[in-house]
Amino acid sequence: MQHLLLDQPNKKILMLGNEAIARGALEAGVAFVTAYPGTPSSEIALQFFQIAQESDLYFEYSANEKVALEMAAGAAMCGLRTMCTMKHVGMNVASDALLTLAYTGIIGGMVVVCADDPFMFSSQNEQDSRYYGKLSGLSILEPSSVAEAKEMVKYAFELSEELKEPVILRTTTRINHSSSVVSLGFLPERKTKGAFVKDPSSYVCIPSVSRNLHRKLLANYDKALNISNRSPWNTTEGNGKWGIICNGVSYGYVSDAITEFGLPGSFRVLRIGFSHPAPDEAIRGFIDGCEKVLVAEEGEPYLEEAVRNCAQKFGRQVEIQGKGTGLFSRLFEFDPALVKQVIAKYFDLSLVPALPIKTDDLPEAPPRPPNLCAGCPHRATFVAVREIFGDDAIYPTDIGCYTLGVLPPLKMGDFLIAMGAGVGSAGGFARATGRKVVAFIGDSTFFHSGLSPLASAVYNNHDFTLVILDNGTTAMTGHQPHPGVDVGYLGLPHTRLSIEQAVKGLGVSKVVTVNPLKHRKMIEAVREVADFKGVSVLIAQAPCPLQERVLPNYRKKQPYHVVQDKCKNHRDCVTKVACPSFYLRDERVFIDPNRCEGCAFCVQFCPENAIRPFKQEARA
Amino acid sequence: MKATQLMIVAVGGQGNILAARVLGEAALAADMEVRMSEFHGMAQRGGVVESMVLMGEGKSYCIADGDADVLLAFEPSEAVRSAGKCHKGSVIITNTAPVPPYTVALGKTQYPDTRRALEILEGRVRKLIAFDATALAVKAGSPLSLNMVMLGALAKSGAIDLSADLFMQVIREKTKKTFIDTNLKAFEFGMEAA
Numbered sequence: 001m002q003h004l005l006l007d008q009p010n011k012k013i014l015m016l017g018n019e020a021i022a023r024g025a026l027e028a029g030v031a032f033v034t035a036y037p038g039t040p041s042s043e044i045a046l047q048f049f050q051i052a053q054e055s056d057l058y059f060e061y062s063a064n065e066k067v068a069l070e071m072a073a074g075a076a077m078c079g080l081r082t083m084c085t086m087k088h089v090g091m092n093v094a095s096d097a098l099l100t101l102a103y104t105g106i107i108g109g110m111v112v113v114c115a116d117d118p119f120m121f122s123s124q125n126e127q128d129s130r131y132y133g134k135l136s137g138l139s140i141l142e143p144s145s146v147a148e149a150k151e152m153v154k155y156a157f158e159l160s161e162e163l164k165e166p167v168i169l170r171t172t173t174r175i176n177h178s179s180s181v182v183s184l185g186f187l188p189e190r191k192t193k194g195a196f197v198k199d200p201s202s203y204v205c206i207p208s209v210s211r212n213l214h215r216k217l218l219a220n221y222d223k224a225l226n227i228s229n230r231s232p233w234n235t236t237e238g239n240g241k242w243g244i245i246c247n248g249v250s251y252g253y254v255s256d257a258i259t260e261f262g263l264p265g266s267f268r269v270l271r272i273g274f275s276h277p278a279p280d281e282a283i284r285g286f287i288d289g290c291e292k293v294l295v296a297e298e299g300e301p302y303l304e305e306a307v308r309n310c311a312q313k314f315g316r317q318v319e320i321q322g323k324g325t326g327l328f329s330r331l332f333e334f335d336p337a338l339v340k341q342v343i344a345k346y347f348d349l350s351l352v353p354a355l356p357i358k359t360d361d362l363p364e365a366p367p368r369p370p371n372l373c374a375g376c377p378h379r380a381t382f383v384a385v386r387e388i389f390g391d392d393a394i395y396p397t398d399i400g401c402y403t404l405g406v407l408p409p410l411k412m413g414d415f416l417i418a419m420g421a422g423v424g425s426a427g428g429f430a431r432a433t434g435r436k437v438v439a440f441i442g443d444s445t446f447f448h449s450g451l452s453p454l455a456s457a458v459y460n461n462h463d464f465t466l467v468i469l470d471n472g473t474t475a476m477t478g479h480q481p482h483p484g485v486d487v488g489y490l491g492l493p494h495t496r497l498s499i500e501q502a503v504k505g506l507g508v509s510k511v512v513t514v515n516p517l518k519h520r521k522m523i524e525a526v527r528e529v530a531d532f533k534g535v536s537v538l539i540a541q542a543p544c545p546l547q548e549r550v551l552p553n554y555r556k557k558q559p560y561h562v563v564q565d566k567c568k569n570h571r572d573c574v575t576k577v578a579c580p581s582f583y584l585r586d587e588r589v590f591i592d593p594n595r596c597e598g599c600a601f602c603v604q605f606c607p608e609n610a611i612r613p614f615k616q617e618a619r620a
Numbered sequence: 621m622k623a624t625q626l627m628i629v630a631v632g633g634q635g636n637i638l639a640a641r642v643l644g645e646a647a648l649a650a651d652m653e654v655r656m657s658e659f660h661g662m663a664q665r666g667g668v669v670e671s672m673v674l675m676g677e678g679k680s681y682c683i684a685d686g687d688a689d690v691l692l693a694f695e696p697s698e699a700v701r702s703a704g705k706c707h708k709g710s711v712i713i714t715n716t717a718p719v720p721p722y723t724v725a726l727g728k729t730q731y732p733d734t735r736r737a738l739e740i741l742e743g744r745v746r747k748l749i750a751f752d753a754t755a756l757a758v759k760a761g762s763p764l765s766l767n768m769v770m771l772g773a774l775a776k777s778g779a780i781d782l783s784a785d786l787f788m789q790v791i792r793e794k795t796k797k798t799f800i801d802t803n804l805k806a807f808e809f810g811m812e813a814a
Contacts, residue, residue: 012648014641014644014645014648014654121659144679145655145679146655174657174681174682175681177657177658177659178655178656178657178658178681179640179641179644179654179655179656179657179658180654180655180656180681181648181653181654249680249681251679252678252679252680252681253679253680255679256678256679256680259678260622333682335682335683335684336680336682336683336684336687337684337685337686337687338684353686354684354685354686354687354707355686355707355708356685356686356704356705356706356707357686357703357704357706357707357708357710357741357744357745358744359700359703359704361740362700362703362732362737362740362741363700363732363733363734363736363737364700364732365697365698365700365701365732366697366720366721366723366724366729366730366731366732367721367723367729368631368666368667368668368721368723369666369667369721369723370666370667371666371722373666574726578722578726580666580722580725582722582725582726583720583722583725583726584725584726584727594763
């Protein structure tokens with residue numbers, strides 16, 4: 001049994017934030033869940049992927065976040081309780097649908113989980129998605145702890161049905177990837193079949209309908225504001241004169257800091273959990289008791305703006321600060337020490353700072369940059385493309401493990417902004433420079449957002465090569481399936497879309513599929529597509545070695561080693577291939593047999609033929 | 621009472637997350653408040669994995685510089701990297717077996733003299749326990765049991781308020797059945813080494 005299906009109310013379980021979110025949805029009777037994976041949200045979807053295989057809950061990994069949101073919207077229109085999970089940048093993809101879904105509203109409760117990533121542990125930007133509340137008019141809830149995340153999700157479904165609108169649960173990495181003790185609640189039955197009542201004058205957003213719906217959305221905003229103003233998720237603690245308004249994980253830092261200062265009587269804290277619409281009456285009531293107010297929030301000054309607006313609206317003169325020199329930054333994550341320091345400075349308290357031991361005279365720890373794994377076929381693809389084009393071509397790249405190709409010695413990646421943007425920007429680079437452009441995209445990213453830019457490129461007669469790195473999984477986020485993956489081995493349908501057929505269907509006339517680990521064939525293939533005038537596509541197809549390990553009938557391949565008396569120390573293997581299973585000892589090259597995947601790619605670069613499988617050597 | 625703040629640092633694949641999980645489960649079994657957070661962005665691809673475990677009252681999920689009471693390092697250069705988390709009353713428990721990053725393995729950067737670094741660190745914290753935990757894990761039956769060796773050393777060090785028996789109970793209940801014997805043996809080797 002999937003561990004989140006444990007039906008023992010009141011039992012205390014250690015849970016990851018993402019598990020708590022999934023459990024909260026189960027306790028709310030969620031019946032229909034959709035997702036596109038993305039750190040730090042991915043583990044929520046993983047729970048439902050597993051649960052759907054042993055229950056009547058429907059789950060799917062949709063091709064992208066917009067499709068996921070639309071799927072959930074369809075089911076929610078029919079009265080089902082639905083959840084849709086994504087990382088913050090996925091929200092940008094889904095937002096087109098979301099902003100007008102806010103107009104139609106929904107029937108069954110719908111919760112959209114949006115996981116922000118302050119500090120960009122695994123992201124390309126650190127946007128603050130709370131502004132989607134303002135943009136869409138929808139309500140936003142923000143938990144401050146793992147246990148609260150579960151309860152808040154349950155409430156989010158109720159709120160969604162009360163407002164007949166989707167509700168956004170906004171988290172940050174430090175909630176998603178934290179663990180704590182959670183008390184289990186009841187698991188109700190799910191309502192898995194719904195009915196759709198047609199009502200085109202409410203659901204078909206042509207201008208005449210939308211003019212009415214926008215009015216309805218604004219009326220709903222007022223209703224939500226009312227709820228926010230008396231919401232128990234916005235809590236006040238203490239009776240002091242010094243006010244601190246905070247949200248999310250900042251609340252924990254503020255609370256711990258006040259305990260440490262030993263001045264609980266001096267402070268008053270407003271923790272805002274229902275952050276859009278920001279509770280203006282509650283904020284007014286709070287600041288009225290304060291001599292001065294500090295707003296502690298990671299990211300943008302979203303609450304600070306709300307508090308300042310509120311003060312202006314109600315004619316209050318109290319000093320309000322948040323972001324600014326010497327105060328909080330809009331950059332990165334906070335930590336307990338930083339919050340303590342800003343509180344001390346703003347309220348003029350003496351601070352006994354933490355005293356880290358002296359470390360500046362220690363030898364420096366070596367950088368440990370992530371690297372493409374041993375046996376990764378992406379490395380082989382990059383080596384071949386670099387062999388043909390070197391630094392002459394421009395290489396727009398995309399989001400996935402293969403983004404790591406940017407590191408030396410491969411150095412393959414010149415421009416990276418968003419899912420699908422490698423293909424999208426390629427024509428721009430080519431037209432503006434007249435240079436050879438080779439764009440990279442992964443298989444999952446191709447289905448996510450590579451199809452339309454490719455169609456556009458073909459239609460507009462661009463001239464570039466697109467390399468699709470097809471390793472048969474969404475590797476970066478933890479090996480989720482995508483439309484090009486057959487998950488029949490899990491007892492699920494064998495459906496699998498062919499990338500080659502999709503590319504051909506989009507009008508690309510030059511398409512070659514090749515196994516990049518076979519270097520000579522790969523080089524021929526790169527030349528063949530590169531010489532083509534127009535849009536050409538090379539599909540570099542070989543499985544992700546990490547994913548292969550979990551597939552049925554997996555057999556570990558024989559690792560290779562360097563036959564020391566044959567090796568003449570050219571080091572072509574090290575300098576060109578740079579596989580992490582190589583290491584140097586006494587200026588000689590060795591292969592770590594525990595790391596070698598037996599892909600035999602490096603073998604093809606040794607002029608002395610000194611890299612041999614262990615077994616073969618034993619026979620000889 | 622202020623929470624005990626424990627930081628675990630390791631290289632991807634060394635079992636840091638499971639070690640934190642066992643600690644968390646042991647704290648839960650002891651009816652102690654526990655908050656943890658983990659960072660493993662691209663760990664399977666050779667990066668650093670960090671876990672923070674806070675046991676006792678409080679609301680924060682992370683540990684600032686100079687606030688870690690215990691630093692449990694599965695690799696010596698990672699102990700050096702995260703030493704700034706420690707204060708003069710901290711306990712550092714570290715494996716001495718290096719896992720050089722591929723940049724060092726390929727001769728692009730130098731691996732530091734960690735023996736010297738640990739000697740310096742020893743003079744700056746309350747207690748430093750350093751031993752070849754990888755060798756003990758291999759002796760216990762699998763290099764993958766390194767995390768259990770480290771937990772054994774932690775339990776013995778007295779740096780946290782959880783008994784060895786409790787750890788062993790959690791190892792029996794929460795780690796993979798086929799590994800329980802190896803894990804328990806590794807845990808005991810860790811206790812003997814500390």
